[in-house]
Amino acid sequence: MKVAASIREKLTRELAPAKLDVIDQSCNHAGHSGTRPEGETHFHVVAVAAAFDGLNRVARQRLVYKILADELAGPVHALSLDLKSPAEAS
Template identity: 50%
Template sequence: MLVAEIMKRKIEEALKPTRLDVADDSQRHAGHAGHHPGGESHFTVTIVSAAFEGVGRIERHRKVNALLAEELAGRVHALALTLMTPDEEARRL
């Protein structure tokens, strides 16, 4: 199973997001530290979930990093996160 698919499954099960985008940005990092020729080393992830209600920005990041600890300890070198509640997303639109 691809790393992106594993991350999506874990996030969906734990956070029940109303929006989840997982983009593999590895090709943009060719030649940089942590890059793998086969990709799946650098990701940009956007999660919109009610699970973030009343939770500060740092704690949201900690929650997602803990969820993906196995992937971060392995192949994933970089993870850019945008984490919002549904209300926060609606205000951005």
């Protein structure tokens, strides 16, 4: 399974997001540390989920990092996050 598909599948299963965008930004980092010729090393995730209600920014990030622990330990070199509750997204 491709890295982006794995990220999408895990976040969908664990967070049931109202919105989820997984953007591969690897092409923007060609030649930088941690990149691979085939890409899928640098990602930006935008997620809106009720699971983030009542959590501060750091707690939301920790939740996502826990869900994506395998990806972060292996193929993913960089991950940027934009995480919101449904109330914040409207």
